[in-house]
Amino acid sequence: MSVIEVSHLSKVFGEKVAVDDVSFEVREGEVFGFLGPNGAGKTTMIKVLTTLIPPNSGEAHVLGFDVKREGKKIRSRIGVVQQQESFDQGLSVESSLNLHGLLWDVSGKERRKRTADLLDRFGLREFRKTKTEDLSIGLRRRLQVAREFVHDMDLLFLDEPTVGLDALARRTALDFFKEAVKDGLTIFFTTHILEEAEYLCNRIAVINNGKILVLDSPSNLKRRFVATRSVEFSLLEGYSPELLKRLESLEAVQRISRDESSGLYKASTKSPEEFIPSLYRLAGETGLHVSSIYVTEPSLEEAFISIVKENGK
Amino acid sequence: MNPIIRLVYRNLRANLDRITLFFELVFPLFFIFVQGFAFSGIVPPFELGSGRVISYPVFLAAGAVTLTVINGGTNAGTQLWFDRKNGMFEQILLGPFSRAQYILSIILTTLIIGIAGSLLVFAIALPVLGGAELTYRGILLTGAALLLGTIFFGSFALALSVMLKSSESFQIVSQFFFFIFLFTSSVFYPAERAPEPIRTISFLNPLTYTTDIFRAGLFEVETPFLPIEITLMSILAVTMFTVAVSAFRRIKV
Numbered sequence: 001m002s003v004i005e006v007s008h009l010s011k012v013f014g015e016k017v018a019v020d021d022v023s024f025e026v027r028e029g030e031v032f033g034f035l036g037p038n039g040a041g042k043t044t045m046i047k048v049l050t051t052l053i054p055p056n057s058g059e060a061h062v063l064g065f066d067v068k069r070e071g072k073k074i075r076s077r078i079g080v081v082q083q084q085e086s087f088d089q090g091l092s093v094e095s096s097l098n099l100h101g102l103l104w105d106v107s108g109k110e111r112r113k114r115t116a117d118l119l120d121r122f123g124l125r126e127f128r129k130t131k132t133e134d135l136s137i138g139l140r141r142r143l144q145v146a147r148e149f150v151h152d153m154d155l156l157f158l159d160e161p162t163v164g165l166d167a168l169a170r171r172t173a174l175d176f177f178k179e180a181v182k183d184g185l186t187i188f189f190t191t192h193i194l195e196e197a198e199y200l201c202n203r204i205a206v207i208n209n210g211k212i213l214v215l216d217s218p219s220n221l222k223r224r225f226v227a228t229r230s231v232e233f234s235l236l237e238g239y240s241p242e243l244l245k246r247l248e249s250l251e252a253v254q255r256i257s258r259d260e261s262s263g264l265y266k267a268s269t270k271s272p273e274e275f276i277p278s279l280y281r282l283a284g285e286t287g288l289h290v291s292s293i294y295v296t297e298p299s300l301e302e303a304f305i306s307i308v309k310e311n312g313k
Numbered sequence: 314m315n316p317i318i319r320l321v322y323r324n325l326r327a328n329l330d331r332i333t334l335f336f337e338l339v340f341p342l343f344f345i346f347v348q349g350f351a352f353s354g355i356v357p358p359f360e361l362g363s364g365r366v367i368s369y370p371v372f373l374a375a376g377a378v379t380l381t382v383i384n385g386g387t388n389a390g391t392q393l394w395f396d397r398k399n400g401m402f403e404q405i406l407l408g409p410f411s412r413a414q415y416i417l418s419i420i421l422t423t424l425i426i427g428i429a430g431s432l433l434v435f436a437i438a439l440p441v442l443g444g445a446e447l448t449y450r451g452i453l454l455t456g457a458a459l460l461l462g463t464i465f466f467g468s469f470a471l472a473l474s475v476m477l478k479s480s481e482s483f484q485i486v487s488q489f490f491f492f493i494f495l496f497t498s499s500v501f502y503p504a505e506r507a508p509e510p511i512r513t514i515s516f517l518n519p520l521t522y523t524t525d526i527f528r529a530g531l532f533e534v535e536t537p538f539l540p541i542e543i544t545l546m547s548i549l550a551v552t553m554f555t556v557a558v559s560a561f562r563r564i565k566v
Contacts, residue, residue: 086400088327
């Protein structure tokens with residue numbers, strides 16, 4: 001079942017086309033990544049889907065409701081962590097969580113229970129009496145993310161939710177999202193940290209200049225768009241110009257070099273499966289011994305750069 | 314719970330600075346207990362209408378109560394400014410609320426602050442007012458004055474805060490306008506005795522209508538202008554509210 005259905009949607013600001021004839025769907029219970037460079041149209045898409053701004057043309061349905069006509073029905077069943085920070089001035093962390101629950105009409109008993117749980121889950125307990133304006137940016141961000149979980153929702157929009165969080169807090173938040181997805185939540189996720197997208201997303205759409213360039217699973221994107229992989233190895237005997245020369249002539253090798261300081265050889269190849277046996281064979285023929293070898297997996301970042309650059313051309 | 318009530322509760326809990334509220338209360342009290350008595354030696358008692366003669370401190374005390382209406386109005390603009398500055402404006406609009414509910418909640422919060430503040434100032438000023446005894450007509454008129462005044466000045470401050478680009482400029486511009494409203498109104502002096510052109514300006518001033526209606530209720534005064542002032546103030550309050558809503562709807566998110 002589709003939680004979000006977007007069909008030929010466009011949004012224009014004056015001369016600038018922020019979202020250009022975009023179509024996609026988000027399935028129930030998945031984490032859908034929406035990636036793109038700065039100004040690609042990600043936040044505009046979130047604003048349209050969360051009914052903050054209307055589209056100029058096309059259709060979009062969220063949880064079965066039309067974004068143009070049924071905004072309130074949509075908003076009552078979604079959560080949104082915005083890119084910009086938002087906090088209630090003059091309130092403590094605990095009061096802020098509690099008040100957010102009240103705004104969403106969560107019962108007093110349930111609010112207290114969820115507030116206590118979220119204070120622990122997001123490491124905010126020791127700051128529960130601190131005023132929101134006195135918190136560090138990272139702590140305010142944690143509160144902003146935690147706050148959305150005080151109320152029930154079917155779909156959560158996360159617009160770069162981990163900006164300002166340290167590595168530990170980021171991982172805690174991502175794991176919390178994963179857990180929520182297991183409980184049936186669907187997430188629409190934008191980030192500039194591609195490791196996060198890889199860790200969390202089931203499918204990813206890459207958007208640039210308002211258009212979706214590609215939509216696939218993270219592993220398929222890497223397979224499709226990262227042509228080369230790197231193989232790093234070292235020799236017991238150290239540097240061998242002869243082996244280097246013979247490896248360079250292999251068809252499977254695109255580029256090979258040796259780092260003087262570490263002594264590691266690094267080969268870029270489209271086919272590690274062909275390169276590695278050839279390496280062992282050639283090393284044996286020249287009386288050398290491979291002491292270590294490993295293949296670096298392609299990253300989503302490489303795939304993303306390749307997709308965006310390809311589109312730029 | 315009704316969404317507007319939830320929003321009003323939230324507005325009362327967040328954004329309202331207690332120190333600001335305290336000084337908003339002290340401000341009218343200063344006029345009542347310092348300026349009123351300081352001027353009583355040089356301003357003799359005068360007739361307010363319907364043969365009712367009152368002293369200057371009593372005249373000023375009634376006017377000072379309506380000052381809280383203006384202060385409450387400033388709060389409306391400040392609330393919106395804090396919400397926009399702290400990102401809560403968009404966050405609330407992303408919740409199960411409409412823009413109309415949000416603006417209505419700010420006006421209602423302003424009404425609560427304005428009327429509660431007025432009642433408090435009124436209670437403190439009672440010894441000066443000689444233990445005023447309100448009739449039903451008096452309660453209706455004083456209530457209407459506070460209600461219409463708060464809607465007008467709250468909406469005015471909201472419209473200003475939408476139009477101005479920074480909270481600093483909002484503070485300066487709103488204070489400028491409110492001082493004009495204040496010193497060209499009948500809060501400090503009877504407008505009909507002021508020299509031209511101040512008299513004409515004060516007859517066009519909504520704070521004059523608010524104060525006159527309030528005094529008419531408080532002192533059981535009947536003037537030929539009272540029905541006109543009530544009508545004009547009602548029209549102005551509705552018009553300014555419409556302007557504020559229209560300006561508010563244009564806020565870009």
